[in-house]
Amino acid sequence: MIYRLLYVSTAANTLSAPELEAILETAKTRNAALGLTGLLVFTGRHFMQLLEGERDAVEAVFAAICADDRHSSVAKLIAEPAPDRACPEWAMALQTPEGAEVTPEQAFVANDATIRESLPDTMPGDLRLLFQSFNSVMVPRAASA
Ligand SMILES: Cc1cc2nc3c(=O)[nH]c(=O)nc-3n(C[C@H](O)[C@H](O)[C@H](O)COP(=O)(O)O)c2cc1C
Numbered sequence: 001m002i003y004r005l006l007y008v009s010t011a012a013n014t015l016s017a018p019e020l021e022a023i024l025e026t027a028k029t030r031n032a033a034l035g036l037t038g039l040l041v042f043t044g045r046h047f048m049q050l051l052e053g054e055r056d057a058v059e060a061v062f063a064a065i066c067a068d069d070r071h072s073s074v075a076k077l078i079a080e081p082a083p084d085r086a087c088p089e090w091a092m093a094l095q096t097p098e099g100a101e102v103t104p105e106q107a108f109v110a111n112d113a114t115i116r117e118s119l120p121d122t123m124p125g126d127l128r129l130l131f132q133s134f135n136s137v138m139v140p141r142a143a144s145a
Contacts, residue, residue: 001081001082001083002052002053002054002081002082002083002084002085003052003053003054003055003058003059003079003080003081003082004050004051004052004058004080004082004085005051005052005058005062005078005079006048006049006050006051006076006077006078006079006130007047007049007062007065007074007075007076007077008046008047008048008074008134008138009046009047009049009071009072009074009075010045010047010071010072010073011042011045011046011047011070011071012070012071012072015070015071019070020042020094023040023070024040024092024094027040027092028091028092029091030061031051031053031061031091031092032091034053034054034057034060034061035053035054035057036051036052036053036054036057036058036061036092037052037053037085037087037088037089037090037091037092038051038052038086038087038090038092038093039086039087039090039093039119039131040092040093040094041094041115041131041134041135043134043135045138046134046138047071048130048131048134049065050127050131052082052085052086052087053085055081062076077130078127082124084122085122086120086122086123086124086127087120088120088122089120090120115131115132115134115135116128119131119132
């Protein structure tokens, strides 16, 4: 069994494209060292992130993430043992909104269709639904906020 954790959060108003790139670089390096994998979706205002691996490592990284002032209102949605990884190939992949300046290696355009197409086949249905609906649920909130 591995352990998986899914949360949503709100990016700091000041968050810039280079900062987002720096977050991804840190995440990929540290996660690879700790045997963690996952996916980070950024709508331009909100994050949804899946972290998976050994429980102690997931919780240690999540504690650091919670203390990070580049985002706030961190809300844990799922924290549970799981039989397999949903994203075994990604130390941390990033999806950003269309037109975002960030174009790291694994960046995708985060609209519902491209998120759906880019989710790995190994991702179970419940996580798939959460990632697929996240963009369309959260973007209108950001627009009307
Ligand atoms: C939205 C978001 C996602 C992050 N994802 C990760 C991650 O997957 N892995 C990671 O090690 N750090 C991640 N970070 C960075 C951590 O918050 C933290 O800065 C980093 O792990 C270094 O921790 P330390 O300051 O305790 O050494 C993320 C930060 C943000 C704002």
